[in-house]
Amino acid sequence: MNRLNLPDVTVCAVDCLNPMLAARALAHSSALCDFADVILLTDSEPSVSSPTRVVKIDRIGSSAEYSRFMLKELHRHIATPWVLIVQWDGYVLQPRAWRPDFLDYDYIGPRWPWFEAPQDVGNGGFSLRSLRLLKLLARPDVPTFGDSAEDVVICRALRPALEAAYGIRFAPAEIADPFGYEHALPNAPTFGFHGAFNMWRHTSDADMIELFRAMDRRTFASREFAQLMFRYFELRKFDCMGALYTRIMETQEREHVIAKLGEAGVPPELAAACLDMCARAA
Incomplete structure (x- = not known):
């Protein structure tokens, strides 16, 4: 297979919680494309393979700190x-x-289907950004909107001003959809994707179980993992659901997990049945 040549694009991950897993994502991406540079920004010194290079940064310890770093x-x-x-x-x-x-x-970035166009693009976890945009965002007069997620700040809070004052161009849905997907499932192959709840489509069960074991336990507080566990429940992938359930329950109470599934639209009785089956599989 011919590798895609992208001489004007750097691929970059910023991760101080699971840097080795971020390095895995960079390795996947750089195995398919020739980027100008491959950078892992982290506070540690993980062992990575070429062409990834590690750049040390101050520790990022929260989602709010991550957002500020990405913006500024x-x-x-x-x-x-x-x-x-x-x-x-x-x-x-x-x-x-x-x-x-x-x-x-x-x-x-992948579309957010719960927002109306044109402010439905998009997710930052797999996104293409111009250096011009990054430099504008870093200006001291551009606000960060407190603890708001950086992709929401860019694509919703700041978008009207960025477009009107600086001519920043956000991709429409017809461009974003072939670029990548997250919550809006694609109808054709996409350049990339985002979301732990989607990884079962692109990663073997054995590899997913290894990833669960390698992750920092704080990672499992995300609602996305409850959604992924429910997906494994629906698919009756017992090994995966048991392994994921074990990690989730290290830091969370049963009621909290049921509540998170409820936020994702799962009825309480079905969420309880999911947890019961996962417990038996663990």
Whole structure:
């Protein structure tokens, strides 16, 4: 298979919680594409393989600190006109889905289907951003909106001003959909994806179980893992559901997990049945 050549794009992950898993996402992506640079920004010194290089940063200890870094500090580490942001649970899938006109935009990310267009693009965990946008965001007069998620700040809170004052271009849905998916399932192969709850589609059961074992226990507080556990329950993947249930329950009470599944639209009685089966599989 011919590798996709992207000489104007750096691929980058920022992770101080699970840096080795972020390195895995970078390795997946760089195995399929020739990027100008492959960077893992973290506070530790994980062992990574070429072409990934580790750049030390101050520790990021919360989602709010992550958002502030992405808004105000990321630009200092990027030397190419664009950067592809990946996370441990979002990376390149299909190089053939790349379109040259992706580079006509300053920001592309998977659509948020619960928002109306045009402010439904998009998720930051797998996103393409221009260096021009990063430098604008880093200006001291551009607000961070407290603890708000950085992708929501960029694509909803700041978007009208960025478009009107600076001509920043956000991709429309018809461009974002072939770029990547998260909550809106695709109808054709996409360049990439994001979301722990989607990883079962792209990762073997054995590899997922190894990932669960390797993750920092704090990772499992996310609602996404409750959703993934429920997906394994629906698929009757007993080994995966048992392994994931074990890690989730290290830090959470049963009622909290049921509540998180409820937030995702799962009725309480079905959520309870899921946990009962997962407990038996553990």
